[in-house]
Amino acid sequence: MTHAEEWKVGVYLIEDGGTTKARAVLDxxxxxxxxxxxxxxxxxxxxxxxxxxxxxxxxxxxDLAGQLMRAADKDLLAMGAAPPDPRTGYGWPEDAGP
Structure with a gap:
């Protein structure tokens, strides 16, 4: 089954008085x-x-990536998946190679 979507992320920056603030908005x-x-x-x-x-x-x-991971964890738990290993989370470890 093929699945394709486009998610857009905009990053907005404001600098004022030596402080830069950023918002990353995912739609x-x-x-x-x-x-x-x-x-x-x-x-x-x-x-x-x-x-x-x-x-x-x-x-x-x-911060946005953390929110996405927490949302995925919540969705997986709702589907009956076992709680994730706190060291790696769900899925394959990030450093898993061929």
């Missing part, structure tokens, strides 16, 4: 999820906006 066509992240520039460091953007965006996407 799968049925619902949306929002991850949030922030980064602050140390007052003694040079201000490089690109670094703050990268840090805040990565933190927002990590």
């Amino acid at each position: 799968n066509g049925k619902s949306t999820m929002v991850g949030r992240g922030a980064a602050r520039c140390n007052p003694q460091d040079l201000e490089v906006p690109a670094i703050g953007d990268e840090l805040a965006a990565s933190r927002a996407m990590r």
Whole structure:
């Protein structure tokens, strides 16, 4: 059975006074999820906006990824799957190779 979908993620950044805030918004066509992240520039460091953007965006996407994993865990439990191994979660371990 073939299955194809397109999920869109938008990352929105705002910098104000040395703090960069990010929102990662996932829209799968049925619902949306929002991850949030922030980064602050140390007052003694040079201000490089690109670094703050990268840090805040990565933190927002990590937050979003955690929400997706928790949603998948909840859905799997609802389908009768055994609780996940806390070390690897459901499915194959991320480092499983060929």
